[in-house]
Amino acid sequence: MKKNYIQMNNKVILITGGTGTLGKALTKHILENFPKVKKIIIYSRDEQKQFQMSNQYSVTNYPQMRYFIGDVRDEKRLERALNQVDYVIHCAAMKHVPIAEYNPDECIKTNIFGAQNIIEQAIKNGVKKVVALSTDKASSPINLYGATKLTSDKLFISANNVKGDNPIVFSVVRYGNVMASKGSVIPFFYEKKKTGEIPITDPEMTRFNISIEEGVKLVIYALENSVGGEIYVPKIPSYNIVDLAEAIAPEVKKVIVGIRPGEKIHEEMISKSDSYNTYDIGKYFIISNNSPNLNKHIVNNLKGKKTIEGKSYNSKNNNERETIETLKTKLSLIGYE
Secondary structure: OOOOOOOOEOOEEEEEOOOOHHHHHHHHHHHHHOOOEOEEEEEEOOHHHHHHHHHHOOOOOOOOEEEEEOOOOOHHHHHHHOOOOOEEEEOOOOOOHHHHHHOHHHHHHHHHHHHHHHHHHHHHOOOOEEEEEOOHHHOOOOOHHHHHHHHHHHHHHHHHHHOOOOOOEEEEEOOOEEOOOOOOHHHHHHHHHOOOEEEEOOOOOEEEEEOHHHHHHHHHHHHHHOOOOOEEEEOOOEEEHHHHHHHHOOOOEEEEOOOOOOOOOOOEEEOOOHHHHEEEOOOEEEEOOOOHHHHHHHHHOOOOEOOOOOOOEEOOOOOOEOOHHHHHHHHHHOOOO
């Protein structure tokens, strides 16, 4: 099969939430692999993070870079930012579960209304493709963050049905914790290690684990292969929270503190209900919206097969598991001692 290779040279890419861990990794990947990219627009609302990123990727050294202060809630600002953009990678979101539970209206404004603003302005401005980031918490959600991201996923997938004859393509990528990303459990555990005590929510708790490099590859794969209506899910390992704590600080006391409001013991990326519409394409799963064109593309071009019908893809029953040793190795590779 001929690879559907997307060409970013001479193209304009906008990354919402572009100052975050994934946004910076995507920027690095694009600059290294597509040196003739026309523009990379970093769209985010945190001026300090934009200042820091603009020092790392200065316009002087990287004339392709643009830094655009803006909020996905602001449709008028998005309209200006999306002018002549070819591809959108939508990373912006309100992500902290307890903060979302305490500030539900703010979470809804960003994750739901912001998603709809992206959709409407992408259609209006002639964007070719939009890839939106999701989370395992969007599958069978029990907290507000997960519920808003499930709604966001539904908005992006259904946007393919309301675009009319516009050739724009909307797809979603969904995965678990990005290893050592800002705000994740790994830097939190390293900080707590200094106190001589690491809090454990529940000793049975498991989480999916993906490296930032794998996350970037999945986004690029979605840009290359999407035809509209897909949710891409990677096959990645899971870890037990106690094993992670042992890998980081075997000598430090572990204290059980109980789960936080809205927190699951195990995460899920594909629900049992969604499994009937899920195709296995080798390295990834694709949850289809069941349009005939998409299903034909998955089967004929990506060699997709239905292999998990009636099964949930979750962090507890995942066959691929991290051990304390594999976690130690991965932590050392990303610079943690």
